[in-house]
Amino acid sequence: GQQLNQSPQSMFIQEGEDVSMNCTSSSIFNTWLWYKQDPGEGPVLLIALYKAGELTSNGRLTAQFGITRKDSFLNISASIPSDVGIYFCAGGGNNDMRFGAGTRLTVKP
């Protein structure tokens, strides 16, 4: 089946630093999406990407759909304490989506 490899598994950064995480797959996807999950909650959609090469921003977040359609990255600039959480990538196929295992982000004030 389609497997997504998300890295890093966890990150410990200082407030104000920039963060980068990525997702790769052996299969191509039609969409790439990034979600954030806070403890005890469901994931919340941050950014959706629909075309190879597409670069999209949402505030301090920027994500790109890789040109091979097999990868995507998410950058967070100038991190703040409320950025803490687990970030998931997801690849969208024709009728389903597959999720990465998540990147757990800790931001030290």
Added chain:
Amino acid sequence: NAGVTQTPKFRILKIGQSMTLQCAQDMNHNYMYWYRQDPGMGLKLIYYSVGAGITDKGEVPNGYNVSRSTTEDFPLRLELAAPSQTSVYFCASSYSQGGTQKVDYFGAGTRLSVL
């Protein structure tokens, strides 16, 4: 809009018991999904539905059943609970006009323990 509402929030089952996890959305979304999330793992798709009366298996459907009699509701049924079904279950929904998928909203989850 309430979004995606899941009930119950928590449940403990004994091995062999059955239960139904309820899910409702009020956004008139055509697609609905059930995912499970195990500790330290991503979400795995159990079943999905592209509209009322239509359901299909996802990645891990064994031990579960679903139905979609209305646009709003998508219950997930566990017939003979097993310890391997201990997990957090998320219902989700989205609107799609065809094919390419994007899950828009997740519910808050149902935490299920099977002992």
